[in-house]
Amino acid sequence: MFSKRKPLYRFPLIPVSVLVICLSLLFLYQNYVKPDSQFSRLSSASHTPQCSSQALTLGEKFMWYAPHSGFSNQLSEFKNAVVMAGILNRTLVVPPILDHHAVALGSCPKFRVVDPKDIRISVWDHVIELVQSRRYISIAEIIDISSLVSSSLVRVIDLRDFVSIWCGVSLELACVTDTKLQSSVSENLKQCGSLLAGVHGSIEKCIYAVNEDCRTTVWTYHEDGNGDGMLDSFQPDEQLKQKKKIPFIRRRKDVFKTLGHGSEAESASLLAFGTLFSATYKGSELYVDIHESHQNQRFVSLMEKIKLLPFVPEILVAGKEFVKQTIRAPFLCAQLRLLDGQFKNHQKATFQGLKQKLESLSKEGPLPVHIFIMTDLPRDNWPGTCLGDLISDKHNYKVYFLRENDKLIRRAAVKLMSAGHGQRFLSNSDSTIGKKYCSSQRLPDLLLYIEQAVCSYASLGFVGTSGSTIAENIELMRKFGSSSQQ
Numbered sequence: 001m002f003s004k005r006k007p008l009y010r011f012p013l014i015p016v017s018v019l020v021i022c023l024s025l026l027f028l029y030q031n032y033v034k035p036d037s038q039f040s041r042l043s044s045a046s047h048t049p050q051c052s053s054q055a056l057t058l059g060e061k062f063m064w065y066a067p068h069s070g071f072s073n074q075l076s077e078f079k080n081a082v083v084m085a086g087i088l089n090r091t092l093v094v095p096p097i098l099d100h101h102a103v104a105l106g107s108c109p110k111f112r113v114v115d116p117k118d119i120r121i122s123v124w125d126h127v128i129e130l131v132q133s134r135r136y137i138s139i140a141e142i143i144d145i146s147s148l149v150s151s152s153l154v155r156v157i158d159l160r161d162f163v164s165i166w167c168g169v170s171l172e173l174a175c176v177t178d179t180k181l182q183s184s185v186s187e188n189l190k191q192c193g194s195l196l197a198g199v200h201g202s203i204e205k206c207i208y209a210v211n212e213d214c215r216t217t218v219w220t221y222h223e224d225g226n227g228d229g230m231l232d233s234f235q236p237d238e239q240l241k242q243k244k245k246i247p248f249i250r251r252r253k254d255v256f257k258t259l260g261h262g263s264e265a266e267s268a269s270l271l272a273f274g275t276l277f278s279a280t281y282k283g284s285e286l287y288v289d290i291h292e293s294h295q296n297q298r299f300v301s302l303m304e305k306i307k308l309l310p311f312v313p314e315i316l317v318a319g320k321e322f323v324k325q326t327i328r329a330p331f332l333c334a335q336l337r338l339l340d341g342q343f344k345n346h347q348k349a350t351f352q353g354l355k356q357k358l359e360s361l362s363k364e365g366p367l368p369v370h371i372f373i374m375t376d377l378p379r380d381n382w383p384g385t386c387l388g389d390l391i392s393d394k395h396n397y398k399v400y401f402l403r404e405n406d407k408l409i410r411r412a413a414v415k416l417m418s419a420g421h422g423q424r425f426l427s428n429s430d431s432t433i434g435k436k437y438c439s440s441q442r443l444p445d446l447l448l449y450i451e452q453a454v455c456s457y458a459s460l461g462f463v464g465t466s467g468s469t470i471a472e473n474i475e476l477m478r479k480f481g482s483s484s485q486q
């Protein structure tokens, strides 16, 4: 069969050369015939988009990054971003909250991650999707950064405002349905996106696209640049190197020395990181290893402030209301992550931890033991599990939980939307054409955040799923007392 087909490919160069000629003609046409567009702010004439003069004349320097995965990951990346922006003295572009599975990174320990450029592209595409589906909500509308901002430890700008100012195009235009407008709009947005994502790499004075990721780099910060360039203690092992032919070597790099004052990146209007996700692995930080052992007072205060970035008051108040009006007794919180990813395989261990805690509580205390449950296991699937047993054992246990459609949750969402925590400079209606295209913004789903708030108030203790970043965040809230802030 294959030998019969072979003759077809005897002159493979003919179609290829035709293609090359066509492309060259197209290229010549674009360069010599088409005049420079006066309208598009990002020059579309050349292959590489350029910064608008408007972006270049802004005195201010900006930084953005590409968040990924679930909310708790996004929150920890946001904290790292705040630190980086503080160190580099750049205004942080505040992203929206991404859908849980919209953007994935891969695995740093396995040296298998998406390139920073590609992850920035996915984030941009997802941002457009969020705008179009009227679900865009800034992380600053959920997480209270007002005290960070008012202490001027860091300057921030909402991504939507940044895009308006820096690209001269409103993200709201993604909602345009008018077919005549649509193509020019989507072209403008695409150009803005490719510039922000660094599709064409760094562009002088305009954007510096960080290409280092956790396969090659661990960011550090020391006043004297100490340790810059040193090998990190975690390297791919021989087996991995041979199996995957990985040439990666992980070096510790001082973020200020590499990207701050006096660096090549300094003059760029926008600094674009990939993900800023980090975690400890084999005693080493995977990507960001910055701690507060510094003399610089500003830096120390900044690190102190980001230990806990609390939820906005509307969320904490709703959590407290549920505790006071519905539970009305000392209670235990159990956070059971049972379905997602790796957690599927540890259901037994997760339930075991809860059982042990409950046994000791029911021996010690008055009955029934009050328990608040937050879990990704849908309510209908509780029968036959430990959760079903708890509910039927009415003598010993009283179980509480929240659902997405509960009045309390919806009311908090309405209040939150009207509170306008988004750190906006331009109002929605200030879009470049002066018209609001994205009508009827949907209410955000606050269930996960209010559940965390409830758990932070649980006076009988907290049982979380080991390895879950949600559990870690709840522990943080309990330790640093977001409850004491209200």
Ligand SMILES: *[C@@H]1O[C@H](CO)[C@@H](O)[C@H](O)[C@H]1NC(C)=O
Pocket: 059, 060, 061, 089
């Ligand atoms: C930080 O940036 C701001 C605004 O661009 C500037 O006014 C200020 O002097 C900078 N501070 C330092 C220490 O470079």
